[in-house]
Amino acid sequence: MLKVNNLHANINGKEILKGINLDIKAGEVHAIMGPNGSGKSTLASVIAGKEDFEVTEGSVVLNDEDLSELAPEVRAHKGIFLSFQYPVEIPGVTVTNFIKTAINETRKAQGMAELPAKEMLQLIREKADLLEIDRKFLSRSLNEGFSGGEKKRNEIFQMAMLEPQLAILDETDSGLDIDALKVVANGVNKIKSEKNAVLLITHYQRLLDYIVPDFVHVLYNGKIVKSGGKELAHELEEKGYDWLK
Amino acid sequence: MELKEKLVSSFLAFENKGNIDLDSTVHAIRLNAIHNFEKEGFPTKKDEDWKYTSLKPILKEDFSLFPNAEKSVGYKNIKDYLINDIDSYNLIFVDGQFNSFLSETTHEDCDICVLSSALARPKYKMVIDNYLNTISNKKNSLSELNTAFVKEGAFINIPKNMIVHKPIQIINFSTGSEKEVLLQPRNLVVVGENSHVQIIERHQNLSKNTTLTNSVTEIFVHKRAIVDYYKIQNDSNESSLIDSTFITQKQQSVATVNTLSFGGKITRNNLEFYHEGENITSNLNGISVLNDKQHVDNHTLVDHKSPNCESHELYKGIYADKSVGVFNGKVIVRQAAQKTNAFQQNNSILIDDGATINSKPQLEIFADDVKCSHGCTIGQLDESALFYMQSRGIPKKEAKALLLYAFANDVVEKIKIPQLKTLITKIIAKKLNVQLGFEL
Numbered sequence: 308m309l310k311v312n313n314l315h316a317n318i319n320g321k322e323i324l325k326g327i328n329l330d331i332k333a334g335e336v337h338a339i340m341g342p343n344g345s346g347k348s349t350l351a352s353v354i355a356g357k358e359d360f361e362v363t364e365g366s367v368v369l370n371d372e373d374l375s376e377l378a379p380e381v382r383a384h385k386g387i388f389l390s391f392q393y394p395v396e397i398p399g400v401t402v403t404n405f406i407k408t409a410i411n412e413t414r415k416a417q418g419m420a421e422l423p424a425k426e427m428l429q430l431i432r433e434k435a436d437l438l439e440i441d442r443k444f445l446s447r448s449l450n451e452g453f454s455g456g457e458k459k460r461n462e463i464f465q466m467a468m469l470e471p472q473l474a475i476l477d478e479t480d481s482g483l484d485i486d487a488l489k490v491v492a493n494g495v496n497k498i499k500s501e502k503n504a505v506l507l508i509t510h511y512q513r514l515l516d517y518i519v520p521d522f523v524h525v526l527y528n529g530k531i532v533k534s535g536g537k538e539l540a541h542e543l544e545e546k547g548y549d550w551l552k
Numbered sequence: 553m554e555l556k557e558k559l560v561s562s563f564l565a566f567e568n569k570g571n572i573d574l575d576s577t578v579h580a581i582r583l584n585a586i587h588n589f590e591k592e593g594f595p596t597k598k599d600e601d602w603k604y605t606s607l608k609p610i611l612k613e614d615f616s617l618f619p620n621a622e623k624s625v626g627y628k629n630i631k632d633y634l635i636n637d638i639d640s641y642n643l644i645f646v647d648g649q650f651n652s653f654l655s656e657t658t659h660e661d662c663d664i665c666v667l668s669s670a671l672a673r674p675k676y677k678m679v680i681d682n683y684l685n686t687i688s689n690k691k692n693s694l695s696e697l698n699t700a701f702v703k704e705g706a707f708i709n710i711p712k713n714m715i716v717h718k719p720i721q722i723i724n725f726s727t728g729s730e731k732e733v734l735l736q737p738r739n740l741v742v743v744g745e746n747s748h749v750q751i752i753e754r755h756q757n758l759s760k761n762t763t764l765t766n767s768v769t770e771i772f773v774h775k776r777a778i779v780d781y782y783k784i785q786n787d788s789n790e791s792s793l794i795d796s797t798f799i800t801q802k803q804q805s806v807a808t809v810n811t812l813s814f815g816g817k818i819t820r821n822n823l824e825f826y827h828e829g830e831n832i833t834s835n836l837n838g839i840s841v842l843n844d845k846q847h848v849d850n851h852t853l854v855d856h857k858s859p860n861c862e863s864h865e866l867y868k869g870i871y872a873d874k875s876v877g878v879f880n881g882k883v884i885v886r887q888a889a890q891k892t893n894a895f896q897q898n899n900s901i902l903i904d905d906g907a908t909i910n911s912k913p914q915l916e917i918f919a920d921d922v923k924c925s926h927g928c929t930i931g932q933l934d935e936s937a938l939f940y941m942q943s944r945g946i947p948k949k950e951a952k953a954l955l956l957y958a959f960a961n962d963v964v965e966k967i968k969i970p971q972l973k974t975l976i977t978k979i980i981a982k983k984l985n986v987q988l989g990f991e992l
Contacts, residue, residue, distance in 0.1 A: 355943050359935075379942035380951075388943070395940040399961030400954060405944075408954065413945040448958075465944060 313365035325529035341526035384416035386472030455482030480514035492517030585699035592693035622727035712744035728759020803829025838867035842875035849878035871907035953986035
């Protein structure tokens with residue numbers, strides 16, 4: 308589904324990614340772990356198309372289509388979703404209106420008609436229930452005054468609504484207490500299927516207890532220095548990252 | 553001939569034409585005003601209050617001072633500029649003259665009619681003598697100019713204990729009956745104790761000819777009265793507006809002026825609030841969404857003279873292309889005005905490199921037990937917020953618009969007439985060139 312080939316990326320002339328290779332197939336869960344500053348969030352942003360980064364070499368390919376020249380919204384329309392580590396607050400725009408706009412813009416890009424209001428409402432309710440989200444929450448301004456847990460839950464709610472092919476969860480576990488983490492992980496597990504894939508980006512093993520990866524990759528200094536199965540995460544938890552440097 | 557000379561020399565003819573009673577208050581007021589105007593002339597950029605707004609490019613036109621009113625204007629020509637889906641009183645002026653056919657006035661219980669008839673009838677002499685030109689700022693030469701030619705405009709006189717259920721729409725149309733037209737409407741609004749009124753004011757040029765409007769409004773808000781005033785400024789790029797609005801409030805009254813600016817060549821708003829009593833609330837809200845070379849200058853003054861009063865001022869602006877915004881918000885808290893709460897906020901977003909905002913908060917505080925704050929931000933669109941929305945499939949253009957909507961929203965939210973709120977949301981969407989699938 309997603310192939311990252313020898314990806315190099317710069318920001319302000321500084322090279323952050325130094326040749327990343329990844330091959331993610333439908334139905335798989337991949338985890339990327341690594342110390343601070345290793346390039347984890349950069350990788351997520353570059354796949355999603357953030358324009359601050361300059362791709363100097365290599366490519367990101369989704370279903371045999373090179374995404375390199377595409378705007379972030381076009382990548383989203385093709386099935387990429389990025390859950391933010393720090394979701395942005397947008398006062399004055401409710402959660403419901405925001406997701407409606409996102410869904411209808413995506414449908415428009417795919418040549419489909421707008422989703423009728425009744426069906427939209429039904430879908431919103433269904434997904435909100437899935438993530439144990441209070442209905443009142445949906446009429447609040449997007450992320451404004453949300454707790455860390457609410458923000459992350461809202462990200463996963465949007466993911467459930469948009470049904471992406473590849474969901475990238477950037478540090479979704481940071482700032483969550485254990486109960487919130489369980490709800491979020493539970494939501495991800497319910498959305499996961501044989502047709503989609505998940506790329507988890509995390510510091511810690513604890514998220515991986517709830518969303519179990521098929522593959523774990525260790526990113527260090529802009530390169531993947533080791534890949535393995537889920538047991539690699541446990542090893543990292545015990546030994547830290549130093550032995551891999 | 554320069555415009556100033558032209559105006560001064562036409563004064564006598566103007567008064568003679570109206571068969572003026574030389575003993576009347578109005579004659580004395582006009583005479584005094586024309587002298588003041590002759591002495592002061594038009595403001596220039598050398599005046600501190602006009603530093604960022606030059607009238608020079610407008611004043612060079614050869615204005616017709618007393619245009620002929622176009623008689624053939626009908627409902628179909630004006631309906632787009634009226635809020636149609638509400639029951640309202642309508643005061644429609646065409647080229648400076650009242651159009652009774654298009655208007656809906658009343659004299660039942662209260663007077664919602666025109667100044668020319670109030671000036672002519674003995675019945676209103678006392679109201680005119682008590683209020684007309686009593687709070688218009690004599691140091692403002694443009695207001696003096698308006699006063700010199702005071703003749704026509706809205707006359708709204710609400711007695712005490714009356715809630716006027718229908719909003720009042722005051723619309724001044726210019727038809728371009730002549731190439732360059734100067735209009736000087738004058739509105740007088742008196743709201744009695746415990747009464748409530750909602751007013752919407754608009755100036756609209758129906759042609760491609762040049763219009764300069766120099767408008768003055770005086771509003772008197774008596775004890776516990778409530779006034780909600782909306783100014784819709786969305787005129788063509790050939791039209792300029794100088795609006796001076798003066799408000800005096802008595803105790804426990806609430807006056808709100810919402811200045812909603814989206815168009816026009818040069819728009820200058822002088823908005824002044826004077827407090828005469830305790831527990832007064834004054835609200836000043838403004839939103840400007842500008843593009844091309846549009847220029848909007850908001851000069852506000854809140855003069856706190858008595859204790860336990862509050863003022864809330866929130867002006868937001870979105871400036872694209874080479875548009876220019878000016879905000880000068882003056883708040884005076886006099887020594888007697890203890891326990892004053894005065895808040896002022898001016899937030900601006902510059903979308904393009906060529907756009908400008910000049911923002912100047914001015915607080916003069918002479919009392920010691922007060923809460924006053926002011927804030928001013930000038931920024932650009934938040935790139936990380938744009939990326940966030942794009943990553944959810946919202947195209948950049950729509951994402952920008954959504955952010956700007958959100959930015960403007962807290963001012964739009966203050967509009968209490970739902971139909972007007974819908975109209976303003978539509979105007980903003982049109983200005984931002986987007987169609988959003990929902991209303992905020």
